[in-house]
Amino acid sequence: MWLDLGLIVGKIAVVFIGIIAGAFVLTWAERKQSALMSDRIGANRAAILGIKLMGIVNSVADALKMIFKEDFLPPKGLRFLHAAAPVFAMFPVFMTFAVLPFGPTITVGGKVIPLQILQLDVGMLYLLAFGSIAVYGVLLAGWASNNKYTLIGGMRATAQMISYELILGLSLIGPILVYGSLDPGVMATAQNGYLWGWIPKWGIIVQPIAFLLFLPAAMAETKRCPFDLPEGESEIIGFATEYSGMRWGMFFLGEFAEIVVLAAVLATVFLGSYQVPFLFDAGEKLGMAGFHFPWGAYLPIAEWAVVALRILSFGVKVLILMWLQMQIRWTYPRFRYDQLMRVSWREMMPIALANIAVTALIVMLVA
Amino acid sequence: MIEVKPVRRVELSLWQKTYYPELWKGFVVTCRHFFVNLGRHIGRSLGMKTKPGRVTIMYPEERRPISPRWRGRHRLMLRPDGAPRCVACMMCETACPDNCIYITPGESPDGRIEKYPVAFEIDLLRCCFCGLCAEACPEDAIRMDTGYLELAGYARAEFYLDREFLMHDSAPTTHSQYAGELEGRAALRVDLLKLARGH
Ligand code: SF4
Numbered sequence A: 001m002w003l004d005l006g007l008i009v010g011k012i013a014v015v016f017i018g019i020i021a022g023a024f025v026l027t028w029a030e031r032k033q034s035a036l037m038s039d040r041i042g043a044n045r046a047a048i049l050g051i052k053l054m055g056i057v058n059s060v061a062d063a064l065k066m067i068f069k070e071d072f073l074p075p076k077g078l079r080f081l082h083a084a085a086p087v088f089a090m091f092p093v094f095m096t097f098a099v100l101p102f103g104p105t106i107t108v109g110g111k112v113i114p115l116q117i118l119q120l121d122v123g124m125l126y127l128l129a130f131g132s133i134a135v136y137g138v139l140l141a142g143w144a145s146n147n148k149y150t151l152i153g154g155m156r157a158t159a160q161m162i163s164y165e166l167i168l169g170l171s172l173i174g175p176i177l178v179y180g181s182l183d184p185g186v187m188a189t190a191q192n193g194y195l196w197g198w199i200p201k202w203g204i205i206v207q208p209i210a211f212l213l214f215l216p217a218a219m220a221e222t223k224r225c226p227f228d229l230p231e232g233e234s235e236i237i238g239f240a241t242e243y244s245g246m247r248w249g250m251f252f253l254g255e256f257a258e259i260v261v262l263a264a265v266l267a268t269v270f271l272g273s274y275q276v277p278f279l280f281d282a283g284e285k286l287g288m289a290g291f292h293f294p295w296g297a298y299l300p301i302a303e304w305a306v307v308a309l310r311i312l313s314f315g316v317k318v319l320i321l322m323w324l325q326m327q328i329r330w331t332y333p334r335f336r337y338d339q340l341m342r343v344s345w346r347e348m349m350p351i352a353l354a355n356i357a358v359t360a361l362i363v364m365l366v367a
Numbered sequence B: 001m002i003e004v005k006p007v008r009r010v011e012l013s014l015w016q017k018t019y020y021p022e023l024w025k026g027f028v029v030t031c032r033h034f035f036v037n038l039g040r041h042i043g044r045s046l047g048m049k050t051k052p053g054r055v056t057i058m059y060p061e062e063r064r065p066i067s068p069r070w071r072g073r074h075r076l077m078l079r080p081d082g083a084p085r086c087v088a089c090m091m092c093e094t095a096c097p098d099n100c101i102y103i104t105p106g107e108s109p110d111g112r113i114e115k116y117p118v119a120f121e122i123d124l125l126r127c128c129f130c131g132l133c134a135e136a137c138p139e140d141a142i143r144m145d146t147g148y149l150e151l152a153g154y155a156r157a158e159f160y161l162d163r164e165f166l167m168h169d170s171a172p173t174t175h176s177q178y179a180g181e182l183e184g185r186a187a188l189r190v191d192l193l194k195l196a197r198g199h
C-alpha cells in the first residue's frame, strides 16, 4: 500500500516538475523563438556574473521582478476572490495532466506500473471537465477586481472559452469513436495499431479533421494569439488588468503550463502518445521486443530500451507541439471578436458535427 | 468634374475562404525565417562565415551610420581665431517656427565685423528640429550636424543651451563623421542599403 502511494507521489512529482520546467523553458522560448522568426535577437541583456545562457537568465530576472513587485488589490476589490482567481486559473491545468499517460505500462520486479497518474475509464471527460473549470479563474478575476472593464473582459473571455470548449469536446468525439474508449491509456495503446499493416493508426491520420479542429480550439482555450482577445491588455482591457506581481505571474504561468498540457493532450490523442511507429514491446509481439517493420524486417531491442524510447518519443512530441503552438502564436494576427464567434459557431461546429457523423458511419461499417 | 474611380473589393475565393491554405502559406514564411535564422546563428557560433541571423543593431554598443543631412543637436561654428562665426543677424531667430532661439546682439570687438552674439540660447525642449535655422543662416554659422541622438537630461535647464555650450564642440562628433563626411553620400547609401539587407 505504501509502495503504491509512493509510486503515485513519485509520478505526480515527475509530471509536476515536468510541467513547471516546460513552462519555464517556454518563457524563454517564447522570446527567442519570436525573435528568430522576425530576424531579431530577443532578450539578451540580463546576466549573472557575465553569464547570459542565451537569454535564459532573463527568465530568472523576470521571476525575481514579479516576486518583488507590489501586490496590488483594487480598493473595493474582493480580497478572497481576487487571491483565489489565479489559483482557479492554474489548478485545473495541472490537474488535467493526471489522466495522460507519459509512457507505457512497465513491469518492475513483478509489479505493474502504468506511467500514468490516474487510470480513469472516463479520462477524456475528466480532461474536458477540468478544462471547463479554467473559465472560473478568468471570470472571478474579472469580477473580484471591481472594475467594469475587467468584468466585461472576463465575460468576453468566458464567452470565448465556452464557445471553443464545445469544439474541443465535439472534435474529441471522433477519436473516441475510432479508439472506442475514453481512457487516454487505451487510446495510447490503440495507436500502435496499423491500417493495412503499415500506416500507423495515429489520431492525426485517422482523424485529420478532428486534429485541425482541435488545435485551434485548444489554442483558443489557452487564450493565446490568434485568440488572445481576453488579454488584449493595451487595446481592449482584459480580465487581468488589476493584477500585478506574482498573482499576475500565476496567470502567466498557468497559461504556459496550459501550453505544455495541451501539447501533451494533442500528442496523446493525435500523435500516437508515447508510441514509436513499428516499435513493439515483448507483450505485444510474443516476447520479441523491437522494431517490426511492415516489410518483415525485425530489429530486436532490449525491453528497457523500448520503454526508454517510448518515454523519449512522448517528450519529443510534446516539445514539437509546444514549438508549433509558439510558432502559430507568433504567426497569425488576432481575430476580431465577431470573427472569433463566427469561426466557432458557424464554421467549426458544423464541420465538427459532420466529422462525428461520418466517423460514426465509417466505424459502424468497418466494425 | 470629379473623377470617380470605383474600387472593386476583392472577393475571397472558396479556396481562400477555407482558411487553412492561406494559414499554411503564412506559417511557411515564419517557419522559413525561424529555421534559416537558427541555422545562421548556429553557423556563426561555430565560427563559420554565414550571414547574421538578425537585423538588430545592438544599439548602445553598435550604431547605425546616420545620414549626413540628419539633423541633430545644433552647434555654432567658429572663426579661425575662435570667435563665433555668427554675426547676430537674427535670421535664424526669425526663421525659427518655434521661437526657441534667443540672441542678444552686441557690437563686435573685431573692427571688420559689425555684430556678434553676446548671448545665443536655444531651448531644445521647444525645438522641433526642422532645420530652418541652419537653412536661414547666411554665414553658415549654425549647423545641426553634431550627430547627437541621445538628447536626454535630468532637468529642464539641461536643454537650455547657451552660447558656450553650442560652441564647445565645433567639429562634428565621431559617428556623423563616420556616416557622412569621410565617404560622401554615395558610399553612405551603399552602407545603409547593406545594413537594410542585413550584411
Ligand atoms: S531646428 Fe527649427 S525649431 Fe529648432 S531652433 Fe532651428 S529653426 Fe528653431
Ligand code: SF4
Pocket: B085, B086, B087, B088, B089, B090, B091, B092, B093, B103, B136, B137, B138, B139, B140, B141, B142
Ligand atoms: S542666422 Fe546665422 S549669423 Fe544670423 S544670427 Fe543666426 S546663427 Fe547668427
